[in-house]
Amino acid sequence: MNASEGIPPVEPPASPPAPTECAACKEWRWPTKLPGTHSGQYIDQWGQEGSGNVCILHLRDANKNIGEMNFAIARKKAAKDWDFSGAFFAGDIGFSGELNDANFSGATFSAAAYFNSATFKDTAKFIGLAKSRDTEWKPSERQVSLDFSHVTLEKPELIRFADMEMTAVSLVETDVRKVDFMDDLDWPVQLRDETTEEGIRSPAQVERLYRQLRHNLEENKNFPDAGQFYYGEMQMRRKQMRWPQWPLLWPEKSHWLRRNVFSMPAIYYWSSGYGQRPVWALGWILLLLMGLSGANMVAGLHLDGDYPKELFSGPPLIDWMWGGAAWPSRVELQMAAHDFGFALLHTIQVATFSRIRWYLPINAGWGETINLLTVLLLPLLAALFVLAVRRRFKR
Numbered sequence: 001m002n003a004s005e006g007i008p009p010v011e012p013p014a015s016p017p018a019p020t021e022c023a024a025c026k027e028w029r030w031p032t033k034l035p036g037t038h039s040g041q042y043i044d045q046w047g048q049e050g051s052g053n054v055c056i057l058h059l060r061d062a063n064k065n066i067g068e069m070n071f072a073i074a075r076k077k078a079a080k081d082w083d084f085s086g087a088f089f090a091g092d093i094g095f096s097g098e099l100n101d102a103n104f105s106g107a108t109f110s111a112a113a114y115f116n117s118a119t120f121k122d123t124a125k126f127i128g129l130a131k132s133r134d135t136e137w138k139p140s141e142r143q144v145s146l147d148f149s150h151v152t153l154e155k156p157e158l159i160r161f162a163d164m165e166m167t168a169v170s171l172v173e174t175d176v177r178k179v180d181f182m183d184d185l186d187w188p189v190q191l192r193d194e195t196t197e198e199g200i201r202s203p204a205q206v207e208r209l210y211r212q213l214r215h216n217l218e219e220n221k222n223f224p225d226a227g228q229f230y231y232g233e234m235q236m237r238r239k240q241m242r243w244p245q246w247p248l249l250w251p252e253k254s255h256w257l258r259r260n261v262f263s264m265p266a267i268y269y270w271s272s273g274y275g276q277r278p279v280w281a282l283g284w285i286l287l288l289l290m291g292l293s294g295a296n297m298v299a300g301l302h303l304d305g306d307y308p309k310e311l312f313s314g315p316p317l318i319d320w321m322w323g324g325a326a327w328p329s330r331v332e333l334q335m336a337a338h339d340f341g342f343a344l345l346h347t348i349q350v351a352t353f354s355r356i357r358w359y360l361p362i363n364a365g366w367g368e369t370i371n372l373l374t375v376l377l378l379p380l381l382a383a384l385f386v387l388a389v390r391r392r393f394k395r
């Protein structure tokens with residue numbers, strides 16, 4: 001009857017083809033699922049590789065379209081969705097304002113990320129971040145550049161950093177006392193706030209940061225990293241030292257002496273690295289033993305008359321005459337080494353307050369001065385050494 005007769009009935013189009021959702025957005029349970037406009041591989045929550053249609057944010061491509069990526073980020077921001085788990089960021093990105101339920105777990109930051117001056121209202125996860133990943137998605141470069149300075153944390157105990165390297169993370173002026181820093185973090189010897197931002201961060205700011213981190217890690221019984229932050233804290237404190245203003249106005253340059261020589265932090269630093277470097281203390285002990293024994297040889301020692309000589313193989317007199325014109329012969333050197341051995345034993349006897357002393361000084365004035373130095377310095381350094389070792393192995 002009508003024109004369509006004879007023509008098989010046209011099936012009504014079964015709903016327009018729905019834009020496929022990103023497989024990774026579903027996998028990571030992002031509140032806002034972005035359209036899977038690209039096809040490629042992505043990383044799932046267990047670090048395994050999946051493939052399918054992925055959104056621009058999950059697409060693994062360092063040369064992705066930055067404009068498209070930023071548009072997707074803006075879309076999520078507008079939806080107040082701060083879940084960026086498993087995302088792959090190309091180029092610098094910034095987050096400001098208020099963030100809720102932020103999640104950057106498993107994300108890849110190929111360039112810098114700026115969170116400075118942002119406010120985290122509740123949780124935030126920075127777990128397993130990487131700068132780049134190998135073909136099996138394992139981090140090949142873990143030094144992610146994060147500017148987390150001047151950040152406000154409303155519930156700091158809900159902010160977690162785990163399984164990442166902290167070398168390029170700036171934390172200054174963010175109250176990190178209660179932040180959840182997991183034990184698997186790799187902390188550098190010097191934080192980024194101390195090194196690269198020289199001049200921008202004041203030593204006082206960095207000192208405060210180190211102190212907060214130390215308290216935080218001590219609370220969590222992570223003593224090795226806490227000790228490292230104590231070292232940084234003391235370094236920053238020493239950097240700020242000045243002579244007292246009264247009674248003289250010191251020239252600016254002379255404060256260097258205060259920082260490096262004439263202050264307790266300076267002495268504590270050089271002797272044992274603020275109790276964190278036992279090897280330094282040990283080095284000083286060996287150096288002083290050698291130096292003081294040499295001084296004893298030069299000042300001269302003679303065998304104590306009361307000592308039974310038939311039991312003793314040492315020289316009756318140790319007195320090193322130096323400054324001879326001729327180069328000492330092999331025999332003379334051997335004798336000097338033999339004498340030095342006994343001078344060393346004498347120094348150790350003095351240092352350990354031993355009741356047995358085989359030798360007495362020839363020159364009472366010099367001898368007593370050397371003994372006093374020995375008694376003052378060596379036990380002190382030995383104590384510092386023991387304390388530093390204990391700190392190292394404290395649990």
Ligand SMILES: [Zn+2]
Pocket residue numbers: 022023024025026034054055056057058
């Ligand atoms: Zn996605």
